[in-house]
Amino acid sequence: AQTVTQSQPEMSVQEAETVTLSCTYDTSESDYYLFWYKQPPSRQMILVIRQEAYKQQNATENRFSVNFQKAAKSFSLKISDSQLGDAAMYFCAYNQKRGGSEKLVFGKGTKLTVNP
């Protein structure tokens, strides 16, 4: 079964600084998708960034970028110029693409605190 591991239960960063959240996953598949979701105190899950496994280029979305290392099964999230609004739980998720059947497997999450 696929598993997703986030080894950092909590992280903190100073406003305007850069922080990297770690994620590793385990799978025997070659075609899949990876996501980072943000869950602020409102508990609404918000998509941060998406990566397709067959694409070697790392995905970027404004201040958010990933370091995708397929061979190492690593998918870290870098947040640049951190803002107070970035404070939230961040979940790494794996989505296997197989014949229309799919399910998201989540890591346990990393709580990010942004200090002013």
Next chain:
Amino acid sequence: GAVVSQHPSWVICKSGTSVKIECRSLDFQATTMFWYRQFPKQSLMLMATSNEGSKATYEQGVEKDKFLINHASLTLSTLTVTSAHPEDSSFYICSAPNRLVPAGDTQYFGPGTRLTVL
């Protein structure tokens, strides 16, 4: 866009009663929806996959007779917690992928429903 709504956002019920939670895709059709459960300070745990026009697929350990799922239209899935007990108190979240956009595998989440069983 891909907006998913849930209703109610918060419900309190007495032990032994049933509670229905609705999940709607507002601006797209969803043949598949997913139901998750999240305990405080924990991650999301998939409960079941809701399929329009057919039976839901439940994850191992989830009681299908307790958590009834109906997906009668392309925009609505419902989760009914039957004979609720205090241990069913949790945060329930639904999600749906918008298959008509290039990144059709991306799931969009509802705002969640907080269930408290007294």
